[in-house]
Amino acid sequence: MKDPLIDKQLPLFIPHSSISTAVNKTGSWRFFHPKYEEKTAPCSAACPVGQDVPRIEMLASRGQLKDAWQTILNENPFPAICGRVCFHPCESVCNRAGMDDPIAIHHLERFLGDAAIAGEFTADIDRRPSTGKKVAIAGAGPAGLAAAYFLTRLGYGCDVFEAAAEPGGLLRWGIPAYRLPRDILAQEIQRIENAGVRIHCESSVTEALLESLKKEYDGLFIGSGYGRSRMMNIEGEEFASDGLEFLNRLGVGQKISYFGTTAIVGGGNAAIDVARSLVRLGAAPLIVYRRRIQDMPAFEPEVAMAAREGVRIMELATPIRIRETAGDSSSATPGYELTLHKMKVHKKESSGRARVIPDGEATETINIQNIFVAIGADAEALWQCPDSEETNSLVLSHCRFFDQKIPLIYGGDLTSPIKSVTDAIASGKQAAMALDTYFEHGAEAIEKRLAGCRVGAGPVLSMDVYLEKDRKNRTAHTVSYDEIVTDYFQPAARSVPSTLDAGQGMRSFSEIVSTLDNAAAKDEAARCFNCGICAACDYCRLYCPEMAVTVEKAQRTINMDFCKGCGVCATECPRNAMALEEEIK
């Protein structure tokens, strides 16, 4: 039986008011004010092409794969290629390493590049209306193609002249298929052609053609790369094969077979590529390098992979003579006798690399079946190099600009500080910006305009900034780990794609590393701190004690009538996308 008295209401006397506190303009208390201030992520500043990595990962983590991919395209036309071959300096500066492991930025870039190919994404990249001007480009390598891509976006007509039968340059003839499958290369280049770039293959640029190009075009970009291998200048050099030429023959699909101990002289990426290709063709490669293994200019993961596949490395040895011999006793094929001078460390360079000198008279002679040379390369013809005597030129970080009858820019390996695919793309982008600035404002405006497009404090340039997109508002301050509010992030393992084991990999030119799957890529992208950019987490609004933060159409604003300058928002921002400034009244 219910007693109605139980729930009879008692008088309740508590402080209660429905009058708004908005009359109390707490903004008058303020002597600091917060502001939204996006900063530079260390990965972006370290990326030769300045990709907006924190934004790319943010979009990828939300499953907005096309948007993420387009964000790459803003700065780099080759995500699927760079995701595979770039030496990813971004990852070595990733703030996430302070918590567990760096974000797998290159695996994610590759994932997005491959997703775009598989999903047949078409890019809706901003393009300026045509300027009516035309630019000729010598060399369809990464630098030339990038220059053409960015110039096309800026409204220029581009013709690319390439000596080989197919475009790609070093991407095609220098990088083996187990690192960069040919269909990926073809599809990324096709996208550039689809954007309107005309590529003329088997059109070798000669000095004569160059002169006529100067008449027909408004500007000229030369990115012909290093086509001619350096020589050792030793006795018996004629018995040595050219490593680059060998890679080129493989690249165009020639079937070649090797056996027995095969020496490769050199310590760069080409030497590693030659050695690993030889493993696949049946030989037992032996790299001969004059300095120590840790001094090799080849990227360290490549050296490690080579070692896993059985490539041997002889350090501190330099060839002095090659002679023909009767060859391996077990075979009828004649071989060679390679005589090496033993080297020793003389002193260290400032970079930590060893300088070496001959170790007395000590020599060593080894029997080999074949020998390849991959000790570097130079430009094939003199005109391909910028004239070092010419004073009327501008030296940019990745290019050299000559203000001649028509503007002439050298780029790619000829002028890049680091000989890498991504630096070559950076030089193409820099050239495009420099030419565009030249046409709009003259040569004297170039340096200042480019300096205003930097990502972070270094030489890295952003096309988004050049085109005055939102990215322009980021400060050059590079976010450090200490500036991340790590309470908002949980430790999580880095996603690693599957790889062929060394045994499987050695039997074919199939790609060794696979692409991340959808779920792994999403998880990996979600690990990103998104350093320095607003990820719309909304903590600023949620923590504001005065409810002074409002969000309208995804834009956050602070109502200064009520912001009392407590700084909670800026302090709680997990990724340092806010700042607190003293107010002088």
Added chain:
Amino acid sequence: MKKVIEGSHAVSEAARLARVQVIAAYPITPQTHIVEALSQYCADGTLNARFINVESEHSAMAAVIGAASGGARAFTASSSHGLAYMHELLHWASAARLPIVMAEVNRALGPGWNIWTDQTDSLAQRDTGWIQLYCEDGQEALDTTLQAFRLAEAVNLPVMVVLDAFYLSHTFEPVDVPDQEMVDRFLPPPAPRIRMDTADPCAVNQLVTPAAYMEMRYNTQLAMEEAQRRLVQIEKEFETIFNRTHGLVEAVHCEDAEIIMLTTGTVTGTCRQVLADLRSQGEKVGLFKLKLFRPLPVDLICRHLKSTPKIAVIDRNISFGAGGIFAQEIRAALCNQEPHPKVFGYVAGLGGRDITPDTLVEIYNHTKNHSAPAEETIWIGLNQETVETWSN
């Protein structure tokens, strides 16, 4: 349906049956089993409630204050240092008139670090404005928790359901766990009088000047006084549905007793046996169980105790420099009665030391053999060897 469950789970079953909507808690032995079971219920969908994990008891109480301010039926549980850490917000919850229910498992405060039972933790919160109900066994813990929601919501005051550590929290006993349908009949969904709503913004609990503060406190005092009357009515209704009742206090053989043993919590159960034994020996002894401590039912205390020559109050707690806290309260309640009994205050069983039937017989005999207490506080069961070493 009768189930053999531990005291902690009698409470968590009651919270589940009460359809609590928000639980926020921080684990501390010996309370943890209560919220552990509830978190499981939230995780597996047995209970449709929001379980808020927090970093401290201070935040746990803050979270349930927030929930209750939004009109939700909110529950938490704590012990000892956890309860002490909530202290500031205990005042806040009652002054804001929020009907929060908390299970409080009595545990000694450190140092010396001790996880066993001792009532000083809950009694130290005596003046925070919380209703306090001390339970004797698992069934009473379950029933009281159900009644606590009804009571809290009737008078807009928070309620603390108090259990002894281990003797009750971790002891398995047969407990009648009622059907949801019966509980729903007893405890309707909350109809909150305080319910902040973003659609109708308001400010609550802002600055109150001397011009109104006293009236606010008087209003709370009236609600506390009303709570005793409401609990009587709630118990009656509970009895019609569940066919059992526990009383605000319980007086056993008090009418003709010359000595009444006054107990709280699980000691009551032990004392029932001692009472039977002593009665069978012809001793005129009674037992008075005090369950409702805040509000203090002075009228019931006076009615049952005033005509008895001697009262032996057993305190498992100590207010240093004064003595057992229940004894002081009983003395104060009786002091205006003429004549009034001699009140013997015994402190026993601190920090989980056993209070056995022998301990209680010793207390009875001590009371019987003294015409008046020789000291304000009589310590029972002290190890004299240890104490004597201090005088050297």
